[in-house]
Amino acid sequence: MKLPKQPSRLLVLLASHPGELINREEIVRQIWNSDTFVDFEQGLNFAIRQIRTALGDDADHPRYIETLPKRGYRFIGQPVPVAPARAAPRAHSAIPTFRRRTPVIGLVLLVATIAIVIGIRIYKASSAGRPSIRSLAVLPLDNLSADPAQQYFVDGMTDELITDLAQVRNLRVISRTSSMQYRGTKKTAPQIGRELQADALVEGTVERVGDTVRIRTQLIDAARDKHLWAKIYDRNIGNILALQMEAARDIAQAIQVQLTSQEKSNLASVRDVNPEAYEAYLMGRYFWNRRTPEAMNQARAYFERAISKDPTYAQPYAGIADSYNMLGNWGELPPAQAYTNAKLTAKKALELDPNVPEAMVAMAFANFLYDRDWSGADTGFKKAIEANPNYAPAHQWYAVYLIAKGDRKEALAEVAQAQLLDPLSLIIRSVGGWIDYLAHDYDAALEQCREAIAMDPDFYPAHLYMAQALEQKGLNPEAESEYHRALSISGGNRLALAHLGHLYGIEGKREQAERVILDMQKFPYTPAAWIAMVYSGLGSKRDAIAWLKRAYNEHDPWLVLLNREPAYDSLRSDGAFKDLVHNVGPN
Structure with missing residues (x-):
């Protein structure tokens, strides 16, 4: 004191x-x-x-x-x-x-x-002794710089502090998605603590003038709204990584959490960073967090700029891998282009720094969706979680892997852990509903999706997964309404369009279903599995199987769900379909 x-x-x-x-x-x-x-x-x-x-x-x-x-x-x-x-x-x-x-x-x-x-x-x-602190949330740091355009830099400081603290296994650190929702909040510390299930809060400010950065941080006991610790850090931007690591070490010491020798080593291992490379990386993550195809391409350009300024900086390579994975997953790029580049850049990141969890998850993700290397993906996800147990996306995507493998119990356990780390994340809550849908538990899926929609009525994935569950329950008018809602909010998401086409086929609206197929084929690339889905709804097994075979040859990422996706249930008795399921795995 x-x-x-x-x-x-x-x-x-x-x-x-x-x-x-x-x-x-x-x-x-x-x-x-x-x-x-x-x-x-x-x-x-x-x-x-x-x-x-x-x-x-x-x-x-x-x-x-x-x-x-x-x-x-x-x-x-x-x-x-x-x-x-x-x-x-x-x-x-x-x-x-x-x-x-x-x-x-x-x-x-x-x-x-x-x-x-x-x-x-x-x-x-x-x-x-102080109150036992086992969970912590880093609230958005305030921008005290004269330039509002520095917000990306301040957000980056918040992100990096969360990332550094998340390396501590004995501390549950709330993820960025949930913490960032408290920017400018008038809520009290006890309110925030209850909503995030966090024992303590870190708040502070960032002030930048030229190449000089000052960060003030303080630790608050959330339940009692009591100040526990505070410190001010001044650094040149070239030493900003050392500042972040020092702050993380000081906070860990302040809450008296036990650090392992590896954690001490990780928090002490810092390098100077090229200021221009670091700023480009932060700008890349700023756009990446917007999670749209356009923003993802902007993010990739900034990550590439960071690498051009400092080719030995590992994090931008991981950022590029994340970007390619998302673009491939959304059907924006052909699988060979998206996932091959994702693996190459994730591999480079890990060569430069073997302890980057984002790169580990990116590699496991590509191994799972593109290579269908079930064993390698399992090892990769587990390794990433071991390196950073507080990285919510690792638990989220491992949950998807587990449900694709057929292990619903473990999948739900992983998504529950992801929700605990990121309680306000709409995508994680929606993915929980999607996992229930893939397990054919439609009532549970609807419950999760409704919770996500209650949090944000304009979150289109929740409407999409809800529509899928409603369709499987035979509530076709309600399902069609939700599909149209998802399409309207997302600006024409093609996965939502494919499921709507499947519903048209089920309802006997052949002309509308065939129009969906034509519309999807107008794009430079559309996952073949999505077109097969519409043919499945139409009852055209031969066409559906033909497109699924094409999806198999193209390493379509959506094929890993072949044995779980209810939209393909009408094909399960077909011998060619069974062969595809066997070839996709896991075996």
Whole structure:
């Protein structure tokens, strides 16, 4: 509970004038000079909070520091009364000397009292221990830079801090998707803690001027809304990775979590980074997190720019692998182009840094969807989870792998873990419903999808998976309405279109189903498995099998679900279909 330099100076200033109002301008003048790189309002509020934490003071019922709104602060603590030592009087000097020393003695005693209070609190904290912290959320850091365009940089700082803390196995770290939803929130720490099931919150600010970066962080006990720890970091942008690692180590130490030797090594292993490469990487992740085909291509361009500035920087390669995987999964690129490039860049990332979990997941993902290397994918997903148990996408995609393999129980366990790490993630909740759909448990699928839609009525995957479940329950009008809703929100997602075409076929709307097939074939590439789905709905087994064989030869990623997708149920008695299922695996 050691006070940093600025709060210490502020405490001495206030205690030197007990009972007097010290206005904010005077504090700024004496504690921060005009050349100091700091936002005064944020810095002053931060310092006062640290002092109150050290003294065990409460802003609403102060015993030491009183706030006078919009004016300043006043020290109201009382020094311990001590009788002055008796001494033989000396002529003409006793009274003047006593008067000169009385204020000094009072101030010394006052500071001594403060020191005793802080010491008692340190002793109590060390003997009783802090509240057990097993889960933590890093809230979006605030941008204090003069340039709003630096938001991508600030978001990147938040992401990297989450990533570094997520390496600690004994700490559950809430994922970015959920944490970012609290940007600018007015909710209290206890509210956020309950919603995220987090014991503690990390909040702070980022301020950048040129190549200088200042990050303020503080740790809050979520349940009690109590300040536990705070620190300010100043670095040149070239040393930004070291700053992030140091902050993660300090936070882990502050919450007294036990680090393994490997975790200590990971958090101590840092390298300088080319500033231009780092900024390009952050911009790439900024676009990648938008999760649209257009943004994914923009992200890939920024990752490539980062590599051109620093070819030894592993993370941009992992970013490119993630981008290619998503573009392949969405049918935006042919599988050979998407997944071959994903594997090459993931492999390069792991050669440069074997401990990048994003690259591990990207490689396992491509092994699963493109190579149909079931054993290799299983090993890869497990390795990624071992490296970073807090990486929610690893659990999410491992869950999809497990349901494709036919292990529903383990799949649901993995998606539940992903939801625990990212409780507000719409895609993870929707994927939970999709897994229930693939397991032919349509009521459970509908329940999960409804929960996701309640969180965001315009999240199209939830509407798509709901439509699929409604169709399998025979609720065709409701299903058609949901398919159209998904198409409208997504701007014409072709997977939703394929399922709608399947429904048209089931309903006997042949002309509309055939129009769907023609529309999908107008694109440079459409997964053959999607076209086969429409023919399955039409009852055209020969055409459906022909397109599935084409999908097999093209390494269509959607073929791994051949034995689980209910839309293919009408084909299961066909011998050629059984051969395809056997060849796809797992065997």
